Amino acid sequence: MKSKDIRQAFLDFFESKGHKIVPSSPIVNKDDPTLMFTNAGMNQFKDFFLGNRVPEFRRAADTQKCLRASGKHNDLEDVGVDSYHHTMFEMLGNWSFGDYFKKEAIDWAWELLTEVYQLPKDRLYVSVFEGDEKEGLNPDEEAVSYWKNHVPQDRILYFDKKDNFWEMGDTGPCGPCSEIHIDIRPDELRKEVDGASLVNMDDPLVIEIWNLVFIQFNRKADKSLESLPEKHVDTGMGFERLCMAMQGVTSNYDTDVFTPFIQFLEKESGVKYTFSYDKEAKSDMAMRVVVDHLRAVSFAIADGLLPSNNGAGYVIRRILRRAVRYYYSFLDVQEPMIYKMLPLFAEAFQEVFPEVKEQLEHVRKTVLAEEKQFLRTLSKGLKRFDKLEVKDGVISGKDAFTLFDTYGFPIDLTRLIASEKGYNVDEAGYEAERERVRKIAQEDAEKSFGDWHSLMEADGVEFIGYDSLYSDDSRLVKYRTVEVKKKNQYQIVLDKTPFYAESGGQVGDKGLLWFDDEKIAVINTQKENDLIIHYVNKLPENKKAFIRAEVNETRRSLTENNHSATHLLHAALRQVLGNHVQQRGSYLDDQYLRFDFSHHSGMSSDEILQVEKIVNERIRENIPLQESRSIAIADAQEAGAMMLFGEKYGETVRMITFNSDYSIELCGGTHVPFTGKIGYFKIRSEGSVASGIRRIEAITANKAEEYLNKELGTLNEVRGLFKNPKDLVGVVNKLQDENKALQKEIEKLLAAQAGALKGDLKSKFENINGVNVLTARLPLNDSNAIKTLGYELEKEVGDSLIVFGAEIKGKPQLMVIISKELTTSKDLHAGNMIRELAKEIKGGGGGQPFFATAGGKDVSGLEKALSKVHSLIA
RNA sequence: GGGGGAUUAGCUCAGUUGGCUAGAGCGUUUGACUGGCAGUCAAGAGGUCGCAGGUUCGAUUCCUGUAUCCUCCA
Incomplete structure (x- = not known):
């Protein structure tokens, strides 16, 4: 079968x-x-x-x-x-x-x-x-x-x-x-x-x-x-x-679950699979690793996960990297390979798990990018490896761990390459270091859950927050203590609550709970499966009291603006960019909204403007919210609601519509009654978060107003500085051009000045024991110009020792230039010399045999320093 | 959430007791050679050394903060 x-x-x-x-x-x-x-x-x-x-x-x-x-x-x-x-x-x-x-x-x-x-x-x-x-x-x-x-x-x-x-x-x-x-x-x-x-x-x-x-x-x-x-x-x-x-x-x-993929690998790598489980049959092991990990990674990505550096995304990254490590080491493949298997993979599972096939391009690109990234990490690690100090043929545990911890270079590869070079790795030292670091991380993340204490039986939890922000007669169902970083927090569950728990990108509500006269602040609300959990800092005295629950109204209202705006944005993006646009992630609170979606390239400023325009038109149309709180999933599909991959839908769903020709989404969040309440919508930024995924950050209502006012304020200020010209851009352009021209002019003048100075200085060289010596205090205040001048003089005169002094920004500076030939033939060293000279200006300095600089605090010592030069070469 | 590392030319990267006119390879521009392509040679352009502070006579280099990326752990 x-x-x-x-x-x-x-x-x-x-x-x-x-x-x-x-x-x-x-x-x-x-x-x-x-x-x-x-x-x-x-x-x-x-x-x-x-x-x-x-x-x-x-x-x-x-x-x-x-x-x-x-x-x-x-x-x-x-x-x-x-x-x-x-x-x-x-x-x-x-x-x-x-x-x-x-x-x-x-x-x-x-x-x-x-x-x-x-x-x-x-x-x-x-x-x-x-x-x-x-x-x-x-x-x-x-x-x-x-x-x-x-x-x-x-x-x-x-x-x-x-x-x-x-x-x-x-x-x-x-x-x-x-x-x-x-x-x-x-x-x-x-x-x-x-x-x-x-x-x-x-x-x-x-x-x-x-x-x-x-x-x-x-x-x-x-x-x-x-x-x-x-x-x-x-x-x-x-x-x-x-x-x-x-x-x-x-x-x-x-079994035929895996054999097609192993055959693919044989073809791709040119290595034959021998069905061996011997410890030395590394290529067989590598093929099994790759075909297994291919499945894990592909399904996870198709369900909406992206490889990342923490949480679930990190697990996926690790799995994929383990596969790369194996084919890299044992199949001798140095190019991305797993992404090539995806079309075959998608085909094989298209009936039972169609999500991979439906998003083949996205999954392929994501896998490819991740493979490339890790192969890069590996080659960086190899470079790093060559720089290690190896004592007595042993790579220290600390070095091995640093390679792993900082550069992501896996220990088994370190081992492999070490043995190729005839080195050993201090494994015990590595483990010790790893354990030490692990402990630090664990202590920091300490979190423990106490038991739930039940006060009453309840058939589920009733959420009344779609209709009301208050409840007068809620009861405490159960609570527990959570210890985070040695501090106690409490989680409590009510039989009914107006508090919205974080979900679908929308933040959890904050607000107050009144137990009789005792006020307890709800600092966050989250979901655990179907439980709505209120996070509080203390437990009530009277746990049996009827509770008055109040959601922070302003915060909820501003959050709703952003949530509804997100729906309008999603629909607008599909209209402007195409139907391949799919929500990939979303976050929204009372400050702003963030929306990640699948799209292959950056948006042009024109596209961004178009999207903003459409959304703002919908806002002004003041479309009423149509909410179907419980509709059969098939009916929702029929109506044309957008379904997301990696999202689990029940038998019945909640459907949010803003004009059935425009935006229909399945959504558990809270929304504005009319789109007009959003006021105004403005995109703040558009950028990339991962390959094939773009992110838009936007603001609405009061935040949009504040933003526009601030920008206009700045603009007005600038305009004021230019005495309110008709063509501000033209004025700024002109100013910039003028500035450039002036700078060139200055450069020219300075060069002419330096040229004159140079001629003058050239005549002041004295020959002492075959060395052309020049000491001078320059009227320049740019050390770069002095340096250039010195180099040029050295080149033209040859066999020279040049010492310049100058006052720069009120501080004395010295510079010594010695022709390279002299540094060996006469055993002169600019660095040493300048240290002597710098004493006179109460400073210090240093440099190379042929060039050195020094600075100090005492300008009056400059002359003395310059006159000291002769005594040093005599 | 915590630790380590990185950020230098369009790209990939060098650059240690703080002072080298900040470099290399690739790419790019121009010119020469060639019938054309490819190429070879020559010359040139291209850098606020992530950002903001601090220490110092002087910071790409040391310190602090911040942003982004990489990486390990939870």
């Missing part, structure tokens, strides 16, 4: 069992601050398990793009070494939200594997949780009883908490799990060693393919477990492994 068909069969099977097939959520996680990337199929359903939200359906199934290259699950350094670790993989999963439980999950899993997929039953083993005394948990005999219907007792294996108790993180939903393992070793080996003894033993050919998690507990911050009111099923089956088992191969990389 082709991988494509295997995936489809899974979805079809669960659809036939009453599951809703949902699309994969983006691989980049935007809603959950504790998670940068989607790392398991259940991420998008987390809120259902936590009870924060009630699902619209009780059964779901999908294939989910996952990435494990940061945080708790980090497989990055294992990728390429073995046959089964990946950064990016697909997780097939089926879920029950308080619906079916262990029996159905087990029965269906077995049915799919053995009947639909026809995997041989005698190669399958199942594992169950053996219980844990400390936690007070019994063995999962319930699961065993259902498994007995399908498999003999000796294929049901018990394992401890480490293998068979699944937890999402340090806290949160968890429960026992039951796994299905498959033994894909050849028959001879199976006869020799019983497969059961190899389950969970890290044998690459006896592997887990499906994990059925039975969520029935919640892990609290104090480590205790509490039972959940509703029980859920969460399963995950690694798609690539399943394909391996189905296609009769022994490595994920030998």
